[in-house]
Amino acid sequence: DTGVSQDPRHKITKRGQNVTFRCDPISEHNRLYWYRQTLGQGPEFLTYFQNEAQLEKSRLLSDRFSAERPKGSFSTLEIQRTEQGDSAMYLCASSKNSNTGELFFGEGSRLTVL
């Protein structure tokens, strides 16, 4: 499978713990996006990278959230001091640098904060 892959698929943690999610995009895609989706809502934009540069961050991304894409390939999304409100599906997507708007999504990482 050469699609976008995310790990772990499910994560259960206690409030206050740190969690990290990893995303491996499609290999020739320059752009990588992180979205968050809660029950009954559409995906909400968090941040995106073009190669290793983080070009845009949503104000949804509080100080507890940090994303990196150090070599322009895989990306990590870390949430520090998790809160129950962080429980959601975290989606990663990638695209070519061609402004077509077609994003290729991963299956998501579901976070449950107890």
Next chain:
Amino acid sequence: AQRVTQPEKLLSVFKGAPVELKCNYSYSGSPELFWYVQYSRQRLQLLLRHISRESIKGFTADLNKGETSFHLKKPFAQEEDSAMYYCALTPSGSRLTFGEGTQLTVNP
């Protein structure tokens, strides 16, 4: 700021009936509009984009700038069309803003 509204969270039709999933948007410029679909146990994927003016799986969508709408239509729904549908827009071809989604169920 851009916003996408899908007024129906749930839509149920019978096989062979026409279906229309509504999408309205607010944006001051000229955005690009898309429909994404998520079938059961599958990833979110692109269904169609307005600039392509294409029909995918029998679905079409027309951008109406006067009404700021981009409704998705199919004349004869099939059971395999049952899925969650998201309307989305981008002002610049970068990040997408999604609506809340409409769950379509096509009954036999």
